[in-house]
Amino acid sequence: MRRMVLDGACRPLRLESRPAPPAPAPGQVLIRVAACGVCRTDLHVVDGELTRPKLPLIPGHEIVGRVAAIGGGVGHWALGDRVGVPWLGWTCGSCRQCRAGHENLCERARFTGYDIDGGYADYAIADARYCFALPAAYDDVAAAPLLCAGLIGYRALRFAGTAERLGLYGFGAAAHIAVQVARHRGQTIFAFTKPGDSAGQDFARSLGAAWAGGSDQLPPERLDAALIFAPVGALVPAALAATSPGGTVVCAGIHMSEIPAFPYALLWQERVVRSVANLTRQDGEEFLALAPQVPVRTTTEPFPLAEANTALDRLRRGEIEGAAVLVP
Numbered sequence: 221m222r223r224m225v226l227d228g229a230c231r232p233l234r235l236e237s238r239p240a241p242p243a244p245a246p247g248q249v250l251i252r253v254a255a256c257g258v259c260r261t262d263l264h265v266v267d268g269e270l271t272r273p274k275l276p277l278i279p280g281h282e283i284v285g286r287v288a289a290i291g292g293g294v295g296h297w298a299l300g301d302r303v304g305v306p307w308l309g310w311t312c313g314s315c316r317q318c319r320a321g322h323e324n325l326c327e328r329a330r331f332t333g334y335d336i337d338g339g340y341a342d343y344a345i346a347d348a349r350y351c352f353a354l355p356a357a358y359d360d361v362a363a364a365p366l367l368c369a370g371l372i373g374y375r376a377l378r379f380a381g382t383a384e385r386l387g388l389y390g391f392g393a394a395a396h397i398a399v400q401v402a403r404h405r406g407q408t409i410f411a412f413t414k415p416g417d418s419a420g421q422d423f424a425r426s427l428g429a430a431w432a433g434g435s436d437q438l439p440p441e442r443l444d445a446a447l448i449f450a451p452v453g454a455l456v457p458a459a460l461a462a463t464s465p466g467g468t469v470v471c472a473g474i475h476m477s478e479i480p481a482f483p484y485a486l487l488w489q490e491r492v493v494r495s496v497a498n499l500t501r502q503d504g505e506e507f508l509a510l511a512p513q514v515p516v517r518t519t520t521e522p523f524p525l526a527e528a529n530t531a532l533d534r535l536r537r538g539e540i541e542g543a544a545v546l547v548p
């Protein structure tokens with residue numbers, strides 16, 4: 221089996237060959253990977269902005285594949301079943317957060333492609349309880365971005381409530397799915413890209429955004445809520461300035477550059493700034509049932525597994541329309 225290995229921050233991934241895939245332990249499944257999405261979080265790991273990955277590490281937490289071996293005690297998957305593996309790889313089930321139903325905030329959570337080897341490989345091991353069944357309407361490559369970009373966007377949308385006018389800052393993999401779900405709910409979307417990114421703005425309008433412009437612009441109407449997907453702290457005061465009294469600004473990324481100081485007047489009048497962290501299995505089940513009803517269509521750019529570094533470079537430079545997906 222081949223695998224792309226991170227030995228340390230700010231180093232390219234190294235292609236490694238192993239004679240055989242690992243064997244699943246009790247409770248685990250071995251998955252023959254068919255596709256693995258490339259998420260911005262992977263970039264934050266490779267670039268050292270998320271500082272505590274296991275090393276060496278196989279990144280990748282949008283894994284689509286088929287069950288190739290089953291460990292002891294796993295009853296609900298059969299050989300050949302198609303499964304999806306998300307970022308949430310394991311939770312303790314007993315800490316205060318888990319007991320309160322917030323497994324996304326588990327104090328001992330372990331994440332795929334960070335604490336656990338992920339899907340930039342021919343095979344991956346996963347805890348069977350954290351794998352999802354995937355809707356049949358999606359082929360393997362099209363399904364991959366649903367598993368993080370789609371899920372995180374879905375969770376972020378929930379915190380935006382019933383906002384009529386919704387801003388999306390950063391129009392990458394997550395926003396290109398969120399815009400479709402939000403339109404399905406009858407929300408009006410205002411998409412913000414890097415200033416001057418007319419291709420990104422065209423892409424946003426093609427997916428149903430009512431308006432698209434640069435993040436340095438104000439939308440034609442005040443927003444009721446805004447989701448920030450770009451890892452840029454300066455977008456927090458920018459989004460607050462575009463948001464109505466009582467509106468919410470949701471930071472949906474796992475990492476963001478420092479938020480600059482801003483006048484209290486931007487927050488005043490009951491505006492809210494909050495973050496969204498990780499996912500629960502319930503989020504996954506809800507979103508994967510909803511996606512084919514919308515129907516969400518994912519825009520993907522496939523790369524061979526061995527070209528993972530190229531995919532990461534292209535994502536870092538903002539050159540991917542939709543989502544990059546590795547295909548072993």
Ligand SMILES: [Zn+2]
Nearest residue numbers: 312315318326
């Ligand atoms: Zn826990």
Ligand SMILES: [Zn+2]
Nearest residue numbers: 259261368369
């Ligand atoms: Zn992700």
